[in-house]
Amino acid sequence: xxxxxxxxxxxxxxxxxxxxxxxxxxxxxxxxxxxxxxxxxxxxxxxxxxxxxxxxxxxxxxxxxxxxxxxxxxxxxxxxxxxxxxxxxxxxxxxxxxxxxxxxxxxxxxxxxxxxxxxxxxxxxxxxxxxxxxxxxxxxxxxxxxxxxxxxxxxxxxxxxxxxxxxxxxxxxxxxxxxxxxxxxxxxxxxxxxxxxxxxxxxxxxxxxxxxxxxxxxxxxxxxxxxxxxxxxxxxxxxxxxxxxxxxxxxxxxxxxxxxxxxxxxxxxxxxxxxxxxxxxxxxxxxxxxxxxxxxxxxxxxxxxxxxxxxxxxxxxxxxxxxxxxxxxxxxxxxxxxxxxxxxxxxxxxxxxxxxxxxxxxxxxxxxxxxxxxxxxxxxxxxxxxxxxxxxxxxxxxxxxxxxx
Ligand SMILES: [Zn+2]
Numbered sequence: 001x002x003x004x005x006x007x008x009x010x011x012x013x014x015x016x017x018x019x020x021x022x023x024x025x026x027x028x029x030x031x032x033x034x035x036x037x038x039x040x041x042x043x044x045x046x047x048x049x050x051x052x053x054x055x056x057x058x059x060x061x062x063x064x065x066x067x068x069x070x071x072x073x074x075x076x077x078x079x080x081x082x083x084x085x086x087x088x089x090x091x092x093x094x095x096x097x098x099x100x101x102x103x104x105x106x107x108x109x110x111x112x113x114x115x116x117x118x119x120x121x122x123x124x125x126x127x128x129x130x131x132x133x134x135x136x137x138x139x140x141x142x143x144x145x146x147x148x149x150x151x152x153x154x155x156x157x158x159x160x161x162x163x164x165x166x167x168x169x170x171x172x173x174x175x176x177x178x179x180x181x182x183x184x185x186x187x188x189x190x191x192x193x194x195x196x197x198x199x200x201x202x203x204x205x206x207x208x209x210x211x212x213x214x215x216x217x218x219x220x221x222x223x224x225x226x227x228x229x230x231x232x233x234x235x236x237x238x239x240x241x242x243x244x245x246x247x248x249x250x251x252x253x254x255x256x257x258x259x260x261x262x263x264x265x266x267x268x269x270x271x272x273x274x275x276x277x278x279x280x281x282x283x284x285x286x287x288x289x290x291x292x293x294x295x296x297x298x299x300x301x302x303x304x305x306x307x308x309x310x311x312x313x314x315x316x317x318x319x320x321x322x323x324x325x326x327x328x329x330x331x332x333x334x335x336x337x338x339x340x341x342x343x344x345x346x347x348x349x350x351x352x353x354x355x356x357x358x359x360x361x362x363x364x365x366x367x368x369x370x371x372x373x374x375x376x377x378x379x380x381x382x383x384x385x386x387x388x389x390x391x392x393x394x395x396x397x398x399x400x401x402x403x404x405x
Contacts, residue, residue: 027132032062032082034069036388039371040089046141047102048109049134050094051174052151058115068092068389071113073133079125081133087140092373092388096170097154098203100196105154110137118152118175119225121182131186145183145190150174153192153214156203161272162242162249168198169207170246178214179221207243235279241272244281252343255282267342308348312337316405318352320345324382326400328352345384347376353401362392366403375403 054061058076065071066084071093074082085091093111094104102108114130116122122130134148150173157163157170176182183191194215197203205211212224233244241249241256245266248254254266259278269275308317308329317329322343329337353365362370362377369375375387380398387403 027081027129027136028079029073029081029083029133032066032074032084033086034066034084035391036069037085037089039388040069040085040091042088043090043107045108046110047143047147048099048105048154049137049143049148050105050109050111050151050154051148051177052093052111052113053118053174053176054113054115055117055173056115061113061115065113071111073110073112075112075114075126075130075133077115077123077126079123079129081129087137094151094154096156096158097151098156098197099149099154101200101202109149110141111151114174114177116176118172120176122176127185134186134188145188146192148177148188149192150177150214152210153178153195156197157206157247160242162240163204163206165204166202167204167206168195169205169210169243172207172210175210175213180218209243233281233283235275235281236277241266241269241275241279241281245283248283253283256280257282308346311348316349316351318347318350318402320347320378320382320384326352326378347402349405350376350402351405353403356395356399356401362387362390362395362401365401369403370401372403375401377401 052071054065054074058078062074062076062082065074066082069085069091072083072085072087072091074084076082087110090106091111092106093113094106094109097103097105099105112130112133114122114126116126137143138145138148152172152175155168155171155173157167159165159167177186178191180191183189192215195203195205195211198205198211209224212220216224232239235241235244235256245251245254248266250266250269252265252267255263256266256269256275257263257280259276311317311329313329313332313334315328315330319325319327319329319332319340321327322341351366353362354360356362356365356377366375370387370392371390372387377385377387377390377395378400379385379396
């Protein structure tokens, strides 16, 4: 082999090695599209990136997010990134949300689910992948660091028995991405320093611990973390059932284990103030996080009237009884309304579209709304599904449809 040829070969090998190391550093991303991807509408504004934690292991989390199209990307624990919904479309990841007066942030944001837990650090591989994914998306949509938010920053709750006003603290999802040390490792040098909606009194702050993690100094954040510790699931003077279980406090899947050894489900508790300190809360691994947010449940002490208020007996309030009956408010007497059984689901502000049949399609009944996230279908087994989960060509027999007025 001549000298010239050897030099060429060395150059070729060097180039190949450089290419291999570049390729290794590049984002490892593959398609895991949700079946809903093609039907999701295009998003016209992209102002925020919202970070979530799956609160569960990789395989199950990806399957669930994919099934419902609940995020644009999933970052697995080994740093692999999956694309679930195209970034130009809307993914339903933020639920009831508000930031700086703007509501329904799904319309304005990209959602990234990171496999992990809100109160734990992510893996080194996730840091590398997420940092790169953020860099790409921030440059594509011109999103500054302070608009990379966490789900816990933007989620808010409607008034409930613990909080008379709309409140921040409905979720702690993605909380770890507010920690200064974590953000720096992700290349984020700026972050919101206060909650604009609490400041403007649009919301009250219901979870001081969350607030100190989201907006405190690095030392506030560390102190807040220390104070949580092992007893996070035990009710005490300051730690209410709501602070532990939030949206799931009154769910049948949440169990309260009292110090005397007895237990109750969330929907069986009537006097929340009588729960003794030391009661352990066990959150079921349920689908309730996925249940359509527009549906409320009748509990022992939240009769239909307290849910639907003045609208309890109007036509546009729909009751799904545990025995399978579906009734509208105007069909029910005051006495029946006051005694609706536990487990009744209530929907306020909806039209009852009746059964879908071969001659009467979902589209015939409510037009393009048929596939909206806010439209609900009740299947013969009693379960409710949102419009974006339905395939119009494969609607099972005996399915009813309900759509917003
Ligand atoms: Zn979330």
